[in-house]
Amino acid sequence: MYRRLFVLTLGTFAVGTDGFVVAAILPDISRSLDVSISTTGLLITVFAFTYAVSSPLITAATAHVPRKRLLIAGLCILALGNVLTATLHAFGPVLASRALAGLGAGLFTPTASSTASALVSPHQRGRALAFVLAGLSAATALGSPLGAVIGNQAGWQATLWFVTALAVLGALGIAVLMPAIPATPAVSLRARLAPMKDARVGFTLLTTLLAFTGFYTNYSYVAESFDRVTGGNGLTLAVLLFIWGVGASVGSLGVGRLVDRLPAGRLIATAVGIVAVDFALLPLSSSRLASAAVALFVWGVCGWAVVVPLQHRLIGISPEHATVSLGLNASALYLAIAASGLTGAAGIDLVGAHQLGLFGLIFLLLAVLASRAATGLITRHAEAPGVHIESAPIPKAPRA
Structure with a gap:
């Protein structure tokens, strides 16, 4: 396997x-x-x-x-x-x-x-x-x-x-x-997009879009927002990005076991909330090499820890539409990346590169609200009379 x-x-x-x-x-x-x-x-x-x-x-x-x-x-x-x-x-x-x-x-x-x-x-x-x-x-x-x-x-x-x-x-x-x-x-494209009619799916996809717009608003212009510690040195920037990437790997792998044990909504809100605090401190932390390294590591861990619980939530909402929902979630993530160049440029014009974390923070707070809305809808649906939540009937592949 x-x-x-x-x-x-x-x-x-x-x-x-x-x-x-x-x-x-x-x-x-x-x-x-x-x-x-x-x-x-x-x-x-x-x-x-x-x-x-x-x-x-x-x-x-x-x-x-x-x-x-x-x-x-x-x-x-x-x-x-x-x-x-x-x-x-x-x-x-x-x-x-x-x-x-x-x-x-x-x-x-x-x-x-x-x-x-x-x-x-x-x-x-x-x-x-x-x-x-x-x-x-x-x-x-x-x-x-x-x-x-x-x-x-x-x-x-x-x-x-x-x-x-x-x-x-x-x-x-x-x-x-x-x-x-x-x-x-x-199934037809209309049927494949049908999960979006479910408000639980819609708010989960909105969480992905808002969270990653916030994350990548900063990442797209990381060279500018961290130029006080890199001094324009590409090697220093590469080291900082490597630290961010190591954090991303830790977050992606570490959250796997947690999402099998804890509610996805709690994990999403916690991870996004920690990145929000991290971003609020970026105007200060991005001015010193040691604090910048810590900020990027935390950002990488918690930012990438969001993806798996979002995927897990979508599969749990509609197991029969798992492939479709995961595809839509990936689309939301890449739409966020595509939009981040525009939002990052707008943020630099409005508040400056060194304050860009505060601009990205806006999207993260909206993402937490969207996730909470999805959690409320999922809870109410699960408590409705006659609702029975089953394991996802995804076709099984032969085992080795």
């Missing part, structure tokens, strides 16, 4: 590295393609936005396809997008190649989460989701810094070839180790 979860994790590691590493090589791409840095930033936005918009459409169109085939196809499309990014020489085609990579990511990630749930018994679901999610958080700790070093030593195109190799390796691992898992019943 763990070998199968590992190859899914390798795939999410490739997706996460692709999503995060472009920010580290953005200046090099800007110079190479002879476009402004702000225009080059669209490469990040188009990847995230394409992922967010395409994911529910793709999952609806491919419902009849076995999940193993979908996983391999998603990573192959991701690899192809990166090959094109590395070999094209004009900004327009390069931008289109990032959209293609986003399509691959949008196909792979929600399928990987639902497949992980199918590989284990219901009481292990939280740990399985955390294991797969660790690929994304590990990408921030290892994949992105390593890709940045490769780009610095061998050119930004080499970084994209590195991501391509990760995607191909993940696809090969899935082809060899993953069992055949049945396709989900074919």
Whole structure:
């Protein structure tokens, strides 16, 4: 079982590295393609936005396809997008190649989460989701810094070839180790979006959107908001981002066992609340290296600890729509990443880069309110006469 979860994790590691590493090589791409840095930033936005918009459409169109085939196809499309990014020489085609990579990511990630749930018994679901999610958080700790070093030593195109190799390796691992898992019943796009009519699902997705808009409003401009301690030194910034990524890995893995034992709402509110306090202190903590390191570690741990309980909550609300709900949640997360460039820029204009934590704090407080609303609705539904909560009837894969 763990070998199968590992190859899914390798795939999410490739997706996460692709999503995060472009920010580290953005200046090099800007110079190479002879476009402004702000225009080059669209490469990040188009990847995230394409992922967010395409994911529910793709999952609806491919419902009849076995999940193993979908996983391999998603990573192959991701690899192809990166090959094109590395070999094209004009900004327009390069931008289109990032959209293609986003399509691959949008196909792979929600399928990987639902497949992980199918590989284990219901009481292990939280740990399985955390294991797969660790690929994304590990990408921030290892994949992105390593890709940045490769780009610095061998050119930004080499970084994209590195991501391509990760995607191909993940696809090969899935082809060899993953069992055949049945396709989900074919349903229309209207039916796939039906879970959004459930207010419990809607407020949970809103929690994801608001929380990660707050998290990434700061992350997108971390170089500017922490420039007092980095002094513009890229190595110092890389070390700080590595600390953030290590915290993200700790949070993703550590919350797995907790979410199998404690209410998801309590975990979400606690984690977001701690990051809110952390952000409130950022104007002071970001001015000293030691305090900045602590702030980034706490931010990484608690920020990424939010994802698994949100996924667990969505599966519990509507087990029969687990794949759809997880796909919508991933879309909300990537919409937040796409929006963060705009919200971060607005925050810098309004309050300045060093106060950006206070601006992101607004979104975190709204996320706590949305989570509490979802908790109230879930509680009332569970207490309604005749309601019986069962374990999610997710198709089981054969065990090793």
